[in-house]
Structures are given as structure tokens and as C-alpha cells.
Amino acid sequence: xxxxxxxxxxxxxxxxxxxxxxxxxxxxxxxxxxxxxxxxxxxxxxxxxxxxxxxxxxxxxxxxxxxxxxxxxxxxxxxxxxxxxxxxxxxxxxxxxxxxxxxxxxxxxxxxxxxxxxxxxxxxxxxxxxxxxxxxxxxxxxxxxxxxxxxxxxxxxxxxxxxxxxxxxxxxxxxxxxxxxxxxxxxxxxxxxxxxxxxxxxxxxxxxxxxxxxxxxxxxxxxxxxxxxxxxxxxxxxxxxxxxxxxxxxxxxxxxxxxxxxxxxxxxxxxxxxxxxxxxxxxxxxxxxxxxxxxxxxxxxxxxxxxxxxxxxxxxxxxxxxxxxxxxxxxxxxxxxxxxxxxxxxxxxxxxxxxxxxxxxxxxxxxxxxxxxxxxxxxxxxxxxxxxxxxxxxxxxxxxxxxxxxxxxxxxxxxxxxxxxxxxxxxxxxxxxxxxxxxxxxxxxxxxxxxxxxxx
Numbered sequence: 001x002x003x004x005x006x007x008x009x010x011x012x013x014x015x016x017x018x019x020x021x022x023x024x025x026x027x028x029x030x031x032x033x034x035x036x037x038x039x040x041x042x043x044x045x046x047x048x049x050x051x052x053x054x055x056x057x058x059x060x061x062x063x064x065x066x067x068x069x070x071x072x073x074x075x076x077x078x079x080x081x082x083x084x085x086x087x088x089x090x091x092x093x094x095x096x097x098x099x100x101x102x103x104x105x106x107x108x109x110x111x112x113x114x115x116x117x118x119x120x121x122x123x124x125x126x127x128x129x130x131x132x133x134x135x136x137x138x139x140x141x142x143x144x145x146x147x148x149x150x151x152x153x154x155x156x157x158x159x160x161x162x163x164x165x166x167x168x169x170x171x172x173x174x175x176x177x178x179x180x181x182x183x184x185x186x187x188x189x190x191x192x193x194x195x196x197x198x199x200x201x202x203x204x205x206x207x208x209x210x211x212x213x214x215x216x217x218x219x220x221x222x223x224x225x226x227x228x229x230x231x232x233x234x235x236x237x238x239x240x241x242x243x244x245x246x247x248x249x250x251x252x253x254x255x256x257x258x259x260x261x262x263x264x265x266x267x268x269x270x271x272x273x274x275x276x277x278x279x280x281x282x283x284x285x286x287x288x289x290x291x292x293x294x295x296x297x298x299x300x301x302x303x304x305x306x307x308x309x310x311x312x313x314x315x316x317x318x319x320x321x322x323x324x325x326x327x328x329x330x331x332x333x334x335x336x337x338x339x340x341x342x343x344x345x346x347x348x349x350x351x352x353x354x355x356x357x358x359x360x361x362x363x364x365x366x367x368x369x370x371x372x373x374x375x376x377x378x379x380x381x382x383x384x385x386x387x388x389x390x391x392x393x394x395x396x397x398x399x400x401x402x403x404x405x406x407x408x409x410x411x412x413x414x415x416x417x418x419x420x421x422x423x424x425x426x427x428x429x430x431x432x433x434x435x436x437x438x439x440x441x442x443x444x445x446x447x448x449x450x451x452x453x454x455x456x
Contacts, residue, residue: 051088058082175342184307216268240339242266
């Protein structure tokens with residue numbers, strides 16, 4: 001980001017630099033989306049070396065351009081190299097993370113978010129440090145990528161396969177795109193497309209940036225670590241609430257600075273929480289993991305680019321009253337629809353869990369349409385109950401905990417279990433936390449793996 005910003009600042013493309021940055025990444029991710037087997041056939045070391053060379057070349061051009069004029073063609077080439085470098089390695093890194101337990105994924109993603117916060121904050125506090133960052137981060141990233149590419153395999157073998165109907169993906173995908181577009185259109189990304197972190201700007205200087213990123217970090221940590229048995233629908237409500245609040249503050253009170261800060265918090269949530277969810281999803285769904293990761297990356301970067309361009313268009317429109325424009329009002333309505341009608345708990349459960357397959361007949365990841373070739377198991381399969389009772393006998397679960405365990409292994413959500421067993425949501429969460437503790441597991445995926453092992 002810093003490299004690309006240094007090269008196109010002051011050029012004819014400076015107004016649309018950030019959307020271009022996102023679109024370059026989309027072009028890099030698309031081959032993996034349509035040909036996911038590339039992740040298996042392409043040597044990881046080759047990808048890492050290519051990515052490192054691309055970023056280092058862009059960083060070199062950026063360093064040379066500081067304080068010196070450079071032909072536009074050379075600057076644009078450096079911009080493309082700097083943007084494509086991280087994009088080449090990102091899917092590979094996320095695929096490797098899908099090998100880790102869910103708690104490890106949460107810690108890694110949170111740590112990366114905090115590191116990103118520091119890298120973006122330092123040039124604001126010490127402008128001269130931007131040159132040092134560009135000079136040091138490129139070689140360090142290259143070393144890290146090359147070493148990281150030598151561990152593990154980019155192919156994820158799902159221990160438990162879940163049959164997900166493609167049509168169940170659409171509501172959640174559309175809701176995610178609408179929320180990301182809306183939050184980006186209101187954020188400083190659309191008003192200050194160069195996304196320069198040096199000096200003061202629409203963030204309100206370093207103070208505004210610290211406040212927004214710290215708030216986002218606290219919410220991310222609370223959602224990932226403080227809520228037992230986190231249901232992704234809960235995270236969707238949090239992200240949707242922040243998005244609606246940003247629009248209400250912007251159009252109702254005309255508090256542009258506050259709206260920018262709130263929209264940045266929402267945008268960070270839309271980047272971090274779905275990332276954890278998609279890496280988790282890639283470890284068990286009956287789709288090629290590379291297609292899941294690439295699909296998320298394409299959807300996020302394309303939505304951010306679209307939102308940034310819409311935000312630029314909105315600044316040229318005459319307001320209807322106060323700060324309200326036709327485009328802003330339309331985006332606000334779409335955001336409300338996405339939260340109320342699309343990102344519902346039922347749709348989220350269908351997206352992430354669908355119908356569990358018979359554990360004896362896992363899905364075929366090579367199916368042409370990405371779905372399972374084997375029929376789904378009947379919800380009334382008696383083996384599920386027998387497996388739950390076997391686990392309960394081995395780990396000392398109570399009768400009620402056995403009932404909850406049975407429904408969990410069927411892919412049911414906490415809300416469904418509460419309604420089915422006539423319990424309060426808090427009681428269900430307590431049962432789930434005790435089941436996890438007694439069985440020594442930390443996520444629903446690990447619990448399903450335990451059930452698979454018992455049935456085998």
C-alpha cells in the first residue's frame with residue numbers, strides 16, 4: 001500500500017488509485033477462482049519467489065521515485081508490481097492457515113491486523129519512517145514468504161465434509177458485498193483515494209486513525225475470543241449494525257467525520273471476521289478450498305473497489321437535503337435490506353453448515369459444480385444418536401449435554417438447539433462450553449471430527 005501510494009500520488013490516476021489497487025488484486029485472484037487446481041499444481045516456492053520479486057521490484061521503484069520525477073509508464077509499472085506481489089501470496093497463506101485449529105487462526109488473523117495497524121500508524125507519527133518501512137519491509141516479507149512456502153501443503157484435506165447447496169451461498173454473499181460497498185463508499189477510501197497515511201487527512205490525523213483502528217480491534221477480539229461458541233450470525237449482526245450506524249450518522253446528523261470513523265470500523269470488521277470464517281469454512285466444506293479462499297478475496301476486493309468508485313461519484317452529486325444524495329440514500333436502503341433480509345441467522349446457518357453428509361461417504365472435491373456427488377444423510381439417521389451416546393459415555397456427558405451434542409453433530413445452530421430443547425440461549429451456550437471442555441475440543445469443526453472418528 002505504501003509503495004503504490006508513493007508512485008501514483010500526483011499523477012492522473014491518483015484519484016482512482018485505491019480502486020485500481022483492489023482491481024489488480026482481483027485479476028490475480030481470478031485464475032485461482034476458476035481453476036482452483038492451480039493451487040495444487042503450482043510449486044509453493046515458485047509462488048513465493050514470484051510474489052517476493054514482484055513486491056521488491058515495486059518497492060525499488062517507489063524508493064527511487066521519492067524526491068525525483070519518474071515517467072508515468074515506469075511509475076504505473078511499479079504500482080502494478082507492488083499491488084500484485086502481496087496478492088500472489090495471500091491465497092497461499094490463507095490455504096495454509098486452514099490446516100490450523102480455529103483458535104490458532106483467530107490469533108494469527110488478529111496478530112496480522114494489529115501489525116497492519118502499526119505499519120499504517122508509524123508513517124503518520126514519523127513521516128520520515130515511510131522510506132525506512134519501504135526499504136525494510138520488502139526484504140523481510142520476501143524472507144518470510146520463502147520460508148513459509150516450504151512448510152505444509154496448499155491442499156486442504158477436509159476431515160468432515162458438509163454438503164452446501166450453491167443457492168444457499170447467494171444471500172450471504174450478496175449481503176457481504178452490499179455491506180462492504182456501502183461502508184467503503186462512506187469511508188475515507190472514497191474521499192482520499194490515495195489512502196495516504198502520512199500527515200493529517202480525513203481520518204482526523206493520527207488520533208482519528210488510532211481511535212477507529214483500536215475500536216475495530218476491540219470489537220474483533222470480543223467477537224472472536226470473548227463470545228463462547230461464536231455464531232457467525234452474531235458477527236453479521238455486529239457488522240450490519242456498524243454499517244447502518246455509519247449511514248444514519250452521515251445522513252441524519254451530517255457528522256461526516258464521525259461517519260467516516262464508524263464506517264472504517266465496520267469495514268475492518270468486514271475484512272477480519274469473514275476472513276476467519278472463510279478459512280474455517282475451507283477446512284470442512286465440500287468445495288475446493290482454493291475456490292473458497294479465492295472467492296472471498298475476489299468478493300472483498302471487488303466490493304471495496306466498487307464502493308470507492310461510488311463514493312467518488314457521490315461527492316460530485318448535489319445533496320437532496322443536508323448530506324443526503326440519491327446514491328447515498330440508495331446505498332443506505334440496500335444496507336438495511338442486507339442486514340434485515342439477507343444476513344439472517346437462518347441464511348448464515350445454511351451457508352456454513354447446510355446438510356451434513358454421511359460421514360462414511362465424504363464429498364468429492366473434484367465435482368464439476370463444487371457440490372457433493374453423494375446424497376446427504378437423512379436427519380433421522382440413528383447412527384448420529386449412537387455416536388453422541390458413545391462420545392457421552394467416554395467423556396462423561398450428562399443426558400442433556402448428550403442431546404445438545406447430537407444436535408450439534410447434525411450441524412444445528414445454538415438458536416435451533418434452544419428452540420428444539422426448550423432451553424434458553426444462555427443455557428445452551430453453557431452446555432456447549434461444557435461439552436467442549438469435557439471433549440477437549442475448541443470448535444464445532446473439531447467436534448464433528450471427533451464424531452467422525454467415533455463413527456469410523
